[in-house]
Amino acid sequence: MDLDLAQFHSSFFEESFEALDGMEAALLGLDVGAPDPERVNGIFRVAHSIKGGAGMFGFKDVASFTHTLETLLDELRSGRMAVTRDISDKLLLSVDVMRAMLTSVQRKEPVDMQKVADLQFDLEMIVAQGAGGAPAAAAPAAPAATASPAPAAATAPAGGPAAEGSNAARWAIEFRALPELLLRGNDPIAIFSSLAELGKLTVVANMQAVPRLRSIDAERCYLTWTLELESDCARDQVDAAFEWAAVDCELTIKRVEAGASSAPAAVAPAAVVEAPVVAAPPVQAAVAPKVVEAAAKPVEAAVAPPASAAASAATAPDATAPAAAAPAAAAPAPKPADAKEPAKAAAGGEHSSIRVSIEKIDELINTVGELVITQAMLSELGRKLDGSVAEQFRSGLNQLERNMRELQESVMRVRMLPISFTFSRFPRMVRDLAQRLGKQIELKMTGEQTELDKTVLEKIGDPLVHLVRNSIDHGIEAPDVRVKAGKSPTGIVHLDACHRGGHIAVEIRDDGNGLDKSRILAKARSRGLVGQNDVLTDEQVHELIFMPGFSTAEKTTDVSGRGVGMDVVRRNVKELGGKIEIASELGKGSRFIITLPLTLAIVDGQSVSVGSETYIVPLTSIVESLQLQPQSVNRLSGRGEVFSFRGDYLPIVRLHELFGIEPRATALHEGLIVVAEGDGRRIGLFVDELLGQQQVVIKSMEANYGPVDGVAGATILGDGSVALILDLSGLIRVAAGTARAA
Amino acid sequence: MSIALVLTSPTIRTITSLQTELAERLDESGPLQIDATAVDRVDTAGLQLLAAFVRDLRAEARTVEWVGCSDALQKAARALGLHSALCLPGTTEPGSDKN
Numbered sequence: 001m002d003l004d005l006a007q008f009h010s011s012f013f014e015e016s017f018e019a020l021d022g023m024e025a026a027l028l029g030l031d032v033g034a035p036d037p038e039r040v041n042g043i044f045r046v047a048h049s050i051k052g053g054a055g056m057f058g059f060k061d062v063a064s065f066t067h068t069l070e071t072l073l074d075e076l077r078s079g080r081m082a083v084t085r086d087i088s089d090k091l092l093l094s095v096d097v098m099r100a101m102l103t104s105v106q107r108k109e110p111v112d113m114q115k116v117a118d119l120q121f122d123l124e125m126i127v128a129q130g131a132g133g134a135p136a137a138a139a140p141a142a143p144a145a146t147a148s149p150a151p152a153a154a155t156a157p158a159g160g161p162a163a164e165g166s167n168a169a170r171w172a173i174e175f176r177a178l179p180e181l182l183l184r185g186n187d188p189i190a191i192f193s194s195l196a197e198l199g200k201l202t203v204v205a206n207m208q209a210v211p212r213l214r215s216i217d218a219e220r221c222y223l224t225w226t227l228e229l230e231s232d233c234a235r236d237q238v239d240a241a242f243e244w245a246a247v248d249c250e251l252t253i254k255r256v257e258a259g260a261s262s263a264p265a266a267v268a269p270a271a272v273v274e275a276p277v278v279a280a281p282p283v284q285a286a287v288a289p290k291v292v293e294a295a296a297k298p299v300e301a302a303v304a305p306p307a308s309a310a311a312s313a314a315t316a317p318d319a320t321a322p323a324a325a326a327p328a329a330a331a332p333a334p335k336p337a338d339a340k341e342p343a344k345a346a347a348g349g350e351h352s353s354i355r356v357s358i359e360k361i362d363e364l365i366n367t368v369g370e371l372v373i374t375q376a377m378l379s380e381l382g383r384k385l386d387g388s389v390a391e392q393f394r395s396g397l398n399q400l401e402r403n404m405r406e407l408q409e410s411v412m413r414v415r416m417l418p419i420s421f422t423f424s425r426f427p428r429m430v431r432d433l434a435q436r437l438g439k440q441i442e443l444k445m446t447g448e449q450t451e452l453d454k455t456v457l458e459k460i461g462d463p464l465v466h467l468v469r470n471s472i473d474h475g476i477e478a479p480d481v482r483v484k485a486g487k488s489p490t491g492i493v494h495l496d497a498c499h500r501g502g503h504i505a506v507e508i509r510d511d512g513n514g515l516d517k518s519r520i521l522a523k524a525r526s527r528g529l530v531g532q533n534d535v536l537t538d539e540q541v542h543e544l545i546f547m548p549g550f551s552t553a554e555k556t557t558d559v560s561g562r563g564v565g566m567d568v569v570r571r572n573v574k575e576l577g578g579k580i581e582i583a584s585e586l587g588k589g590s591r592f593i594i595t596l597p598l599t600l601a602i603v604d605g606q607s608v609s610v611g612s613e614t615y616i617v618p619l620t621s622i623v624e625s626l627q628l629q630p631q632s633v634n635r636l637s638g639r640g641e642v643f644s645f646r647g648d649y650l651p652i653v654r655l656h657e658l659f660g661i662e663p664r665a666t667a668l669h670e671g672l673i674v675v676a677e678g679d680g681r682r683i684g685l686f687v688d689e690l691l692g693q694q695q696v697v698i699k700s701m702e703a704n705y706g707p708v709d710g711v712a713g714a715t716i717l718g719d720g721s722v723a724l725i726l727d728l729s730g731l732i733r734v735a736a737g738t739a740r741a742a
Numbered sequence: 743m744s745i746a747l748v749l750t751s752p753t754i755r756t757i758t759s760l761q762t763e764l765a766e767r768l769d770e771s772g773p774l775q776i777d778a779t780a781v782d783r784v785d786t787a788g789l790q791l792l793a794a795f796v797r798d799l800r801a802e803a804r805t806v807e808w809v810g811c812s813d814a815l816q817k818a819a820r821a822l823g824l825h826s827a828l829c830l831p832g833t834t835e836p837g838s839d840k841n
Contacts, residue, residue, distance in 0.1 A: 182785070189785060189786055192821045196821070202823075203822060203823030205822055205827065210797075213764055213768060214765050216790075218758060218761045218787060218791050219757060221786060222790065225822075
């Protein structure tokens with residue numbers, strides 16, 4: 001069916017990508033051999049809803065691929081096939097392929113069909129072999145099924161999609177759309193079509209509520225439907241058809257037993273349905289979560305109270321089942337607490353969050369930034385006023401300032417996301433890498449809920465990937481080497497994030513071999529980076545690995561060893577206003593600690609004056625401020641002025657010379673020196689005086705003017721004047737350039 | 743006999759103009775012919791409106807004759823259980839072949 005749904009594509013993509021992330025996480029946690037049935041079910045539902053959406057929007061390739069995937073998953077969740085390592089790998093590959101397909105479709109680019117077709121073929125082969133071959137090591141998910149001689153017992157509740165009409169059970173469905181259903185692109189035509197795939201569907205439309213043509217709100221759905229589906233399918237298959245519309249409709253789904261139908265064979269399937277419920281608690285456990293899930297949907301809960309949902313899911317209303325009814329009905333109660341599927345709960349219609357485009361938020365932040373500036377201007381003005389009203393005015397301004405600060409903080413928080421968004425890619429990566437390198441690695445993650453600005457979060461992803469990759473490739477040793485060293489054969493890579501005094505610290509820790517300082521030093525010497533007789537501190541040795549092109553890996557793998565990476569890591573971290581530290585002990589492991597600012601939009605700055613101008617020096621770059629005595633300054637030929645600072649000689653950069661300003665003081669002892677650092681180097685900035693410390697909102701130079709070396713951005717001060725925010729790394733480069741030129 | 747109502751794509755995108763057009767048709771008198779041969783897209787909003795239209799016509803004792811009906815419309819009407827409400831030709835009638 002060709003529907004006009006283009007405007008809903010973006011939410012389909014967003015939701016699908018999210019669902020795929022969830023599916024990937026679930027797959028990674030899947031135990032080969034004894035998978036958690038609810039987990040398998042969750043994975044199945046992702047494939048199913050993507051298939052549904054893709055079908056509805058006419059993305060045929062995606063729908064076709066997910067259909068094949070769904071078939072395999074259906075075999076797995078019904079226990080007809082066992083989850084093997086190969087299958088789990090193929091499923092993970094499927095996540096990649098689906099992501100790639102959806103990305104291509106979203107960008108309206110051609111899909112790499114060869115890859116898709118290859119994998120689809122593999123999946124079909126797995127299903128074909130599974131169906132013809134061994135019946136899945138007798139469904140480890142449901143041990144009780146092995147006790148039952150009939151393998152069909154396991155298959156019945158999940159059901160094959162093609163139900164034979166005559167002896168199939170019936171589902172009675174009442175469907176009433178809520179006003180927004182059609183506007184959200186949920187079309188009953190598509191929903192009913194997917195139901196029709198499950199079996200024989202009879203649709204009766206009720207037009208009673210449809211007003212006269214002239215008074216119809218044409219975008220609203222007034223029709224209600226009574227549907228009857230003849231199918232042996234499982235309840236969640238029926239649910240799945242309504243999944244996309246769940247929040248926009250009132251739905252009752254009841255199972256009518258097959259007993260009523262005429263076929264004598266009807267007794268058998270009915271008995272099969274009961275069997276696992278009565279005799280096999282593990283299978284019942286597999287059924288119970290579905291019940292919970294149904295009850296957890298607010299829409300459904302309104303129509304079908306949990307008790308009746310439980311009853312309908314447990315089915316078996318006849319005499320053989322009374323014992324089963326009790327536990328099945330009791331099951332929902334404790335379960336909702338550990339509902340493991342947040343995505344599902346969200347789809348269930350709790351309007352606890354909304355999607356907002358990042359542009360809108362940035363616009364909001366920008367406006368708040370402007371407000372802060374206006375408020376600062378008013379405060380400035382307020383100080384100059386006198387008279388009786390002035391006092392009231394000032395107290396009003398104080399109130400305004402407090403409110404502004406709160407507003408600014410709240411708005412900033414909107415941009416904050418938990419670091420789990422970045423961490424979530426690691427389980428997969430670690431698993432794949434470990435497999436490829438033949439290592440055993442356990443990934444631990446803590447502090448995933450630590451929140452970070454979205455931009456910082458996006459930019460920190462790649463550096464973290466490099467570091468984790470390095471830990472796995474260089475840090476963690478091969479299992480036999482580890483055993484010889486008296487360690488467990490499984491190495492541990494630990495990712496941790498936490499708040500640390502207005503900053504976020506992200507730590508990558510491994511219990512591998514640690515950095516081998518002698519090897520690093522030997523390598524550095526052989527490349528002439530370090531003199532043969534130079535003695536380096538640990539920190540200086542660690543610094544070496546951040547040199548471009550530095551690698552001690554004996555052979556270049558496709559994982560790492562080309563020496564690109566650590567310098568890029570450091571540069572990225574620096575660009576974010578953060579820093580990276582290393583702690584390492586040979587034989588014990590390494591720790592890489594990245595410290596990042598909470599946000600990029602505000603900086604804590606020290607304002608300094610130079611002539612009539614004000615500059616902001618980020619507080620994080622300031623080491624100390626001091627007044628120089630004339631005798632402590634030396635002139636070096638070609639390097640300008642230097643002064644002695646704690647055993648080091650630091651160059652002096654006169655800001656007024658750099659920026660071409662008429663200063664108030666030219667003699668060094670008349671002004672002040674701000675010792676600041678950038679890129680691991682320190683300089684003394686010569687300024688007229690220090691003004692005060694304040695938080696400033698960064699305005700981009702690139703966006704409003706153009707990039708300026710040595711300047712990170714600009715801000716507007718309380719008096720309305722513009723102050724440049726200094727970028728120390730850039731400034732040091734510029735200063736070095738001018739010093740050489742001089 | 744009035745001029746046949748020609749449908750193209752009765753979907754939620756075009757629903758407002760369709761509603762206006764159908765309301766005007768309600769003011770006419772006599773039997774109405776609907777030509778849905780060219781309907782390639784249709785959705786629930788479109789079919790709901792058409793069903794209300796057909797019902798209101800019949801309430802005024804006017805008759806509806808489909809002079810052509812595309813597969814897309816037939817399928818969608820059947821999927822929604824609105825086939826008879828729309829007085830669509832039965833499956834045996836070659837409705838979609840006519841023009």
